Amino acid sequence: MENINKFQTISKQALQRLPYYLNFLKSQKAKKQSNTSASMIAEGLRLNQVQVRKDLAAVSSGGRPKTGYGTEDLISDIEQFLGYNNTHDAILIGAGNLGRSLLSYKGFEECGMKIVAAFDIDKHVAGTEAGGHPIFPMEKLEDLAGRLKVKIGIIAVPAESAQEVCDLLVGSGILAIWNFAPVYLDAPEDILIQNENMAASLAVLSKHVEEKFGR
Numbered sequence: 001m002e003n004i005n006k007f008q009t010i011s012k013q014a015l016q017r018l019p020y021y022l023n024f025l026k027s028q029k030a031k032k033q034s035n036t037s038a039s040m041i042a043e044g045l046r047l048n049q050v051q052v053r054k055d056l057a058a059v060s061s062g063g064r065p066k067t068g069y070g071t072e073d074l075i076s077d078i079e080q081f082l083g084y085n086n087t088h089d090a091i092l093i094g095a096g097n098l099g100r101s102l103l104s105y106k107g108f109e110e111c112g113m114k115i116v117a118a119f120d121i122d123k124h125v126a127g128t129e130a131g132g133h134p135i136f137p138m139e140k141l142e143d144l145a146g147r148l149k150v151k152i153g154i155i156a157v158p159a160e161s162a163q164e165v166c167d168l169l170v171g172s173g174i175l176a177i178w179n180f181a182p183v184y185l186d187a188p189e190d191i192l193i194q195n196e197n198m199a200a201s202l203a204v205l206s207k208h209v210e211e212k213f214g215r
């Protein structure tokens with residue numbers, strides 16, 4: 001409950017900075033740095049010190065004047081705040097180029113997410129595996145998602161199939177969707193959709209280069 005209350009007091013931007021803090025703190029821990037202050041984090045990550053101080057105050061009450069935070073304590077507070085100690089199972093739909101890369105990535109569990117199964121419409125893909133994860137035919141999705149009580153769905157299918165996959169996931173009890181297809185999905189309000197669109201990020205890069213150096 002405490003996490004939910006705290007969550008309401010932190011902005012999305014602050015939330016997205018926390019994994020960067022964690023990464024920095026883990027490097028501090030590796031260097032046997034037992035205390036870490038907000039100013040050290042700010043300097044290390046080239047961020048505004050006031051902002052870092054405010055972010056940390058929202059997730060931990062362990063800060064002390066001069067010494068800062070105990071590095072391990074702050075790691076633990078941020079991980080608890082982000083729910084990393086409470087791993088959530090996920091399923092992935094679309095085991096193509098991107099899907100297989102995501103299935104092979106070992107870092108998700110450290111971030112509180114475990115991909116337990118993948119699904120694909122292609123009969124030649126279903127029945128194989130990637131990164132140690134089994135890939136099932138789509139017909140098994142509803143039953144397996146329900147039995148495994150999975151709450152996160154990852155969409156890695158082509159854009160034109162993404163909405164039908166989204167509908168299927170919602171119908172199977174999924175509460176949050178990580179969408180890699182470059183389309184906006186239509187889902188009930190209580191379903192959280194996090195879009196990951198590389199083309200959108202690249203548009204920002206390309207525009208910047210164009211403005212600086214011309215076409």
Ligand SMILES: NC(=O)c1ccc[n+]([C@@H]2O[C@H](COP(=O)([O-])OP(=O)(O)OC[C@H]3O[C@@H](n4cnc5c(N)ncnc54)[C@H](O)[C@@H]3O)[C@@H](O)[C@H]2O)c1
Nearest residue numbers: 094095096097098099120121122156157158159161180181
């Ligand atoms: N490849 C990348 O680097 C990359 C990067 C960013 C975003 N994306 C986006 O991710 C998505 C997947 O890209 P990709 O390159 O992996 O494509 P891909 O064609 O290699 O793989 C797509 C997979 O989805 C499966 N599929 C298609 N329709 C389906 C359905 N209705 N139900 C279940 N499975 C279905 C296909 O059989 C295939 O295995 C696309 O929307 C793409 O725009 C890809």
